[in-house]
Amino acid sequence: MQKFETVNVTTDLLILGGGMGACGAAVEASYWAKKNGLKVTLIDKASMDRSGAVAMGLSAINQYVDLTSGNNTIEDYVNYVRMDLMGIIREDLVASIARHVDSSVHLFEKWGLPIWKDDDGNYVHEGRWQLMINGESYKVIVSEAAKNALTEAGGEYFERIFITEPLMDGDRVAGAVGFSTRENKIYVFNAKATICNMGGAVHVFKPRSTGEGLGRAWYPPWNSGSSAYFTLRAGAEMTSQEVRFIPVRFKDAYGPVGAWFLLFKSAALNSEGGNYMLERRDELERWKPYGLVKPIPANLRNWLGMMDVMEGKGPIFMKTEVAIQKIAAEAGDEKAAKKKLKELETEAWEDFLDMTISQAILWAASNVEPEKKHSEIAAAEPYFIGSHSGASGAWVSGPEDLQSDETKAEYFWGYECMSTVNGLFCTGDASGASSHKFSSGSHAEGRIAGKSAIRYIVDNNSLPKVDQAQVDAYIAAILKPLELFEKHSKETTDPEINPNYIKPKMFMFRLQKMMDEYVAGVSAQFSTNKAHLDRAMELLGMLKEDSANLAAADLHELLRCFENIQRMWQAEAHTRTILFREETRWPGYYRRSDCPTMDEENWHAFANCKWIPATDEWEMIKRPMLHVYPNAAEHA
Amino acid sequence: MPSFVITEKCDGCKALDKTACQYVCPNDLMVLNKDSMKAYNQEPEMCWECYSCVKICPVQAIEVRGYADFVPMGATVTPMRSTDAIMWTVKFRNGMLKRFKFPIRTTEEGKAVPSGGYATAHDNLNDCILAQEPEALKLDKMYTLK
Ligand SMILES: Cc1cc2nc3c(=O)[nH]c(=O)nc-3n(C[C@H](O)[C@H](O)[C@H](O)COP(=O)(O)OP(=O)(O)OC[C@H]3O[C@@H](n4cnc5c(N)ncnc54)[C@H](O)[C@@H]3O)c2cc1C
Ligand code: SF4
Ligand code: SF4
Numbered sequence: 001m002q003k004f005e006t007v008n009v010t011t012d013l014l015i016l017g018g019g020m021g022a023c024g025a026a027v028e029a030s031y032w033a034k035k036n037g038l039k040v041t042l043i044d045k046a047s048m049d050r051s052g053a054v055a056m057g058l059s060a061i062n063q064y065v066d067l068t069s070g071n072n073t074i075e076d077y078v079n080y081v082r083m084d085l086m087g088i089i090r091e092d093l094v095a096s097i098a099r100h101v102d103s104s105v106h107l108f109e110k111w112g113l114p115i116w117k118d119d120d121g122n123y124v125h126e127g128r129w130q131l132m133i134n135g136e137s138y139k140v141i142v143s144e145a146a147k148n149a150l151t152e153a154g155g156e157y158f159e160r161i162f163i164t165e166p167l168m169d170g171d172r173v174a175g176a177v178g179f180s181t182r183e184n185k186i187y188v189f190n191a192k193a194t195i196c197n198m199g200g201a202v203h204v205f206k207p208r209s210t211g212e213g214l215g216r217a218w219y220p221p222w223n224s225g226s227s228a229y230f231t232l233r234a235g236a237e238m239t240s241q242e243v244r245f246i247p248v249r250f251k252d253a254y255g256p257v258g259a260w261f262l263l264f265k266s267a268a269l270n271s272e273g274g275n276y277m278l279e280r281r282d283e284l285e286r287w288k289p290y291g292l293v294k295p296i297p298a299n300l301r302n303w304l305g306m307m308d309v310m311e312g313k314g315p316i317f318m319k320t321e322v323a324i325q326k327i328a329a330e331a332g333d334e335k336a337a338k339k340k341l342k343e344l345e346t347e348a349w350e351d352f353l354d355m356t357i358s359q360a361i362l363w364a365a366s367n368v369e370p371e372k373k374h375s376e377i378a379a380a381e382p383y384f385i386g387s388h389s390g391a392s393g394a395w396v397s398g399p400e401d402l403q404s405d406e407t408k409a410e411y412f413w414g415y416e417c418m419s420t421v422n423g424l425f426c427t428g429d430a431s432g433a434s435s436h437k438f439s440s441g442s443h444a445e446g447r448i449a450g451k452s453a454i455r456y457i458v459d460n461n462s463l464p465k466v467d468q469a470q471v472d473a474y475i476a477a478i479l480k481p482l483e484l485f486e487k488h489s490k491e492t493t494d495p496e497i498n499p500n501y502i503k504p505k506m507f508m509f510r511l512q513k514m515m516d517e518y519v520a521g522v523s524a525q526f527s528t529n530k531a532h533l534d535r536a537m538e539l540l541g542m543l544k545e546d547s548a549n550l551a552a553a554d555l556h557e558l559l560r561c562f563e564n565i566q567r568m569w570q571a572e573a574h575t576r577t578i579l580f581r582e583e584t585r586w587p588g589y590y591r592r593s594d595c596p597t598m599d600e601e602n603w604h605a606f607a608n609c610k611w612i613p614a615t616d617e618w619e620m621i622k623r624p625m626l627h628v629y630p631n632a633a634e635h636a
Numbered sequence: 637m638p639s640f641v642i643t644e645k646c647d648g649c650k651a652l653d654k655t656a657c658q659y660v661c662p663n664d665l666m667v668l669n670k671d672s673m674k675a676y677n678q679e680p681e682m683c684w685e686c687y688s689c690v691k692i693c694p695v696q697a698i699e700v701r702g703y704a705d706f707v708p709m710g711a712t713v714t715p716m717r718s719t720d721a722i723m724w725t726v727k728f729r730n731g732m733l734k735r736f737k738f739p740i741r742t743t744e745e746g747k748a749v750p751s752g753g754y755a756t757a758h759d760n761l762n763d764c765i766l767a768q769e770p771e772a773l774k775l776d777k778m779y780t781l782k
Binding site for chain 1: 660707
């Protein structure tokens, strides 16, 4: 076996991940750290310029509350998010992010992000809460500000280190362990507080494309559930692990549809020319009060379209040509219409080129000109992205000043964004029940956590102890896949097929197949029941045992081994929580065929879970859904 | 094979201190073959076609060929990224060409100032007001319930 060196790093604040949440945390924490003589250290598995979900760029900022205009209030945003998530959100968290998000957007603009402006110099809105941007370099710009902030304040950032496990000192987080994906080095980080922002998870479920297109999931293949794994393993309480997200997008390449629906006001029609949003309006009654609000919740829009497909009325086509021609015609005379058409065509292509280049390739390869020909849309596969229209993540404390008398005892415990584990903070996809924060809100939440964590350190200014036995066990676990491979790979003529170990790719396929078939994946038409879920738990149990036999030929495969262990834990938290919640609440995300209706009386509540390190058992916890902003319509 | 490297063009980034494509790929896919000094995508079925490697390659040696399991053959989408704009050339299967140019940033590369130039009027670690607020919010004060 090659030799591995262990590198020990001691710091004050440890920021895990380098995406939107982490960059927000780095900018804000650096400011307060410098004032208090503290050091901030950030760790990313990739290079910050192009890491995380925004690596390719984005064409829109999806959360801008626009408080200065006076058109919207914080309460409006909270209402919108609560209804979209079928009544289950933490209003304190959503309100807190909403009150800070506009300043993140204004900072992005100062840092150099081009935001579209109209002739009067106002931002161009895609929808009520969304802004259009020229966002090819969105992530480059945001990470540049974060790196500059860290460097100016005497902090550091490490790239290409994959974080595997949290280190614990009793009930307080003491840091993290990880390994370099470039050289034979294992890193042990010891810190006074840790902020977890390692994104959501993809490839837990079998994607629709399983050949070369395996990587073309809507969610980027490099976020593997590290946030969920890290917080679970620290013993943190998790929330909304059942609330996955299934986006409806242009089929196969998953190009965005937001601009088409919101900006171009396009309709999607089935093969018979029917519009499910109109024809299936009655179905929305079943999901009231949420089904009756505008905009109709994302999962219910999904569900109406899925009903068409299940009844054999697919494919569903986005009528791009009708929408574009209509807007062009409204522009006035023929010359104006032609100019408008050209403008719309450019906007439509930029939407893809900024954030889903594959869709541009697919259109070009299929000779699709959107102004002339419609395009098929479809529901993708399930993903875990609590910052978007899903809600999975850790259960974190809200701010003290945004609580009602009712909520304070349940939702506030001292430091905003801190999980139930002392010193462990979470943002973006890592924190739950605060959906619809997107890129900008994740950044704002990172900033909130950055300040909050420095306050925690000032109040608790001691370095938690590192348990050497724990470190040794984690180092041994990191090396094991390499040792297994070295020990046995020569025993067969093909190192891929060997009875002594399993390679990470087949391990991933095994996980994906069971999740797809038993836990409401694409093949199961997003439907499951208790018997299926019990079967999934049985299969997951054996997969978990076999994870001890993962083997890696090199550092790249070692990375894949640990990514898939993390996906497996995300899968288990998800399956257990779907089992726990005995109702169907988000029919366009998943349905329980054995409890097909929504049960407001028993389940207008959070389904939380927790893994208990000492006993290796799981605890399921129902938490009340309490209001900061009581809404009469909801309980009518 | 999503991103691919043209043998003749790749010079292994000899002149640089690091292999640009290997440095940038968010999914750890690009690697340099130390014998041939040419880079390749080691796991094409895990490629997101994010084009980060294509945009960063100093000699334009990397291109993307659409996923063979669902994309018809014959199209190309090629970027040319400068410090403030990106030019795209889209070639259709039927040969049609379209070109688009979009701005990518309004400030000089590397020069993003963390404070954005917004003033910081207060110094209280215990309240909910963040470093550049309320100036960066363009409001007089922070929203609260109390
Ligand atoms: C396809 C798509 C389109 C979207 N479109 C929009 C849009 O138009 N507008 C909008 O506002 N938002 C959009 N979003 C949402 C937005 O991208 C996310 O909300 C945001 O990126 C979440 O931030 P995050 O910090 O939680 O995660 P990310 O930004 O994904 O960052 C995760 C970070 O963790 C690192 N990491 C992961 N695992 C480890 C590990 N084990 N060790 C160390 N580091 C690790 C990653 O490298 C990365 O740096 C979109 C998202 C997707 C997927
Ligand atoms: S960046 Fe371009 S030139 Fe450099 S190693 Fe990669 S493909 Fe070769
Ligand atoms: S296109 Fe993106 S994911 Fe694919 S190899 Fe290049 S940088 Fe990596």
